[in-house]
Amino acid sequence: MGLIQEQTCVPVISVAEARTLADLEAAAGPVEVVLDPATRNRVAEGREFVMRCLAEGRPIYGATTGFGPLVGFSGRDEDTDQCENLLSHLTAGQGPDLPTSIVRAATLARLSSLARGRSGVSVSVLDALAEMLKTTFAPAVPRLGSVGASGDLVPLAHLTQALKGRGYAYADGVRQDAGDALASCGLRPLELDGRDALGLVNGVSLTAAAAGLAMAQFIRSHRIAGLLSAMLADQLGCGTDFCDHHLLEAFGHPEAIAEAADLRARLRGTRPTGDRPLQEPYTIRCVPQLLGAVRASLGQARDVILRDLNGISDNPLFFPEDNLVVHGGNFFGQPVAFAADTMTTAVVQTGNLAERQLDLLVDPHRNGGLPPVLATEPGRQHGVQGVQIAATAIIADMRRSAVPASLQSLPTNLHNQDIVPFGTQAALNAFDQVRSLRLLHGSLAVALRQAIHVGARRPTAPACADVMERLMDAIAPIEPDRPLHEDVRRAADVLDDVVASQQDND
The missing domain is CATH 1.20.200.10 (Fumarase/aspartase (Central domain))
Incomplete structure (x- = not known):
């Protein structure tokens, strides 16, 4: 079981444990997500390996290339530009907002996947997701946009944009500007580079969570x-x-x-x-x-x-x-x-x-x-x-x-x-x-x-x-x-x- 219950009745979830259905339901409200030292070291090692590969000139999809069918073209020169390029073209969802319970469960599922250390993201990304889950913050994510291949690209892009303070989000159940929602929850806007952004959107965590x-x-x-x-x-x-x-x-x-x-x-x-x-x-x-x-x-x-x-x-x-x-x-x-x-x-x-x-x-x-x-x-x-x-x-x-x-x-x-x-x-x-x-x-x-x-x-x-x-x-x-x-x-x-x-x- 990944879900632990403290005397304060605040659920505590360890990423070192297997995810359970109870974990997903607990994430509807504030939860404490524990990132143990072994997880931090594993993620940091994966990140260092990515940076070493880039320094050696090895081709890495999404870091040195364009996205999807544009993989044969070079990506942006700057990491931050690469991040913006990815998120901007994927922020295209339509339809009503998904229930916040699904969005928060998807955030937990994505965090757990990234914690395995195979995605090459920064430890700071995991910390930011864990901090979000401690609060009532929930990105406003439109229902329509994912075809369930190459990950849940469009909905997870909306999720990530909200964490950066863009678009809309919920705080204490109230839909508002994402920047205002972050501030009311005591959260800082998320900062990413190209690999971090792709790691956040390039999995089927929304599908699995729902x-x-x-x-x-x-x-x-x-x-x-x-x-x-x-x-x-x-x-x-x-x-x-x-x-x-x-x-x-x-x-x-x-x-x-x-x-x-x-x-x-x-x-x-x-x-x-x-x-x-x-x-x-x-x-x-x-x-x-x-x-x-x-x-x-x-x-x-x-x-x-x-x-x-x-x-x-x-x-x-x-x-x-x-x-x-x-x-x-x-x-x-x-x-x-x-x-x-x-x-x-x-x-x-x-x-x-x-x-x-x-x-x-x-x-x-x-x-x-x-x-x-x-x-x-x-x-x-x-x-x-x-x-x-x-x-x-x-x-x-x-x-x-x-x-x-x-x-x-x-x-x-x-x-x-x-x-x-x-x-x-x-x-x-x-x-x-x-x-x-x-x-x-x-x-x-x-x-x-x-x-x-x-x-x-x-x-x-x-x-x-x-x-x-x-x-x-x-x-x-x-x-x-x-x-x-x-x-x-x-x-x-x-x-x-x-x-x-x-x-x-x-």
């Missing part, structure tokens, strides 16, 4: 999906054959077996009513198989994302111990592109499950005789009718946005980048999708709570009953009708808190 944040939430949402499925089955009085260990062991998929075991633990103590159909709808009966498949995809994508967070996606790389400068394509973000698209597919199917479970719960023909849309006086009162309509819109938006980004390669950059992975768009899409999934789970939770109010039994399994108590404390019965948009978000927060506390106790 995918990592999406994965951290999806791990919680996956557990929430199993919990809500158990609560639905318990409140309806369903039997538990659908998660019987004999059944799932015969199925033969380890993740489905594990999912069924979790369901049995959540349903331990439940008392079936005996009046449900012999076979439940698939939204209950096939939960172990569906969420087991999600678990398998989630595990594979998580491993890929963590490898990316802890690798080096720069170009070129420097190996002073072997007197080597190696040019290549580590910045080609294909692994995370596939992982993020896989995550999106799994997220949307998990959303399909939640939306269909909500539909089951509000339908008087299938919910055990509860009133339509869980209204106390149907016609005079409308229960969760609006919540279901909004949930339908959310799942439709998720499905529409689920086209894999990693298949959309377009040649660009005078065919220097003649095939690209679009990993950044894949990662940002996954990030958006998991936020929508939270809202679907919040919607289902509000309906489960309302079902108790209109006659459903309280969960009989202690694990399910405990969660329902927390939801009932947070969400009042819907009588009379009232706006429910905040209730949905509040329920989603409760569910996140429940599974986070369970993870802490695992």
Whole structure:
């Protein structure tokens, strides 16, 4: 674990440790990043090697050359001019600002990569990034601009420009001139030369950070999906054959077996009513198989994302111990592109499950005789009718946005980048999708709570009953009708808190 917790509750992150998903989430607020002596020495040695190579007249991409397809032309004579040339032509992003949580996580990911000592940057660059992360400063970075090849060039250029006091940034959540934001946070504008600038922009750290944040939430949402499925089955009085260990062991998929075991633990103590159909709808009966498949995809994508967070996606790389400068394509973000698209597919199917479970719960023909849309006086009162309509819109938006980004390669950059992975768009899409999934789970939770109010039994399994108590404390019965948009978000927060506390106790 890279994340350490001090008594002051300020997270402390050591670059000597492997990056974790928890580190990325912690970076949303001020964090202390520790640069140990070994890291400083390694980075300084890499920097000295770069300067020695330049003095010897060795060609180094981006230091002695132009950028991209202009590599065959000489670069600027002065290092500072080379830096300005790079950042200026890449500051071309468009669209709304990315969430500051993603930008700060990307800063941490870039810092961790540069700390490996293979990028040839100055130690002062690492110090500046660490100082930034101690504050609430966050560069304003537009969403559109990266194709996920040659690194996240355009968004990371905006990030770097803000650190130099140009463009816009956030301080304490307020968008303002970047120079003013730096001053309010007690930070000095960053000074760079050509190699430093290229080291900051020439990796897929934004892609990895966005995918990592999406994965951290999806791990919680996956557990929430199993919990809500158990609560639905318990409140309806369903039997538990659908998660019987004999059944799932015969199925033969380890993740489905594990999912069924979790369901049995959540349903331990439940008392079936005996009046449900012999076979439940698939939204209950096939939960172990569906969420087991999600678990398998989630595990594979998580491993890929963590490898990316802890690798080096720069170009070129420097190996002073072997007197080597190696040019290549580590910045080609294909692994995370596939992982993020896989995550999106799994997220949307998990959303399909939640939306269909909500539909089951509000339908008087299938919910055990509860009133339509869980209204106390149907016609005079409308229960969760609006919540279901909004949930339908959310799942439709998720499905529409689920086209894999990693298949959309377009040649660009005078065919220097003649095939690209679009990993950044894949990662940002996954990030958006998991936020929508939270809202679907919040919607289902509000309906489960309302079902108790209109006659459903309280969960009989202690694990399910405990969660329902927390939801009932947070969400009042819907009588009379009232706006429910905040209730949905509040329920989603409760569910996140429940599974986070369970993870802490695992």
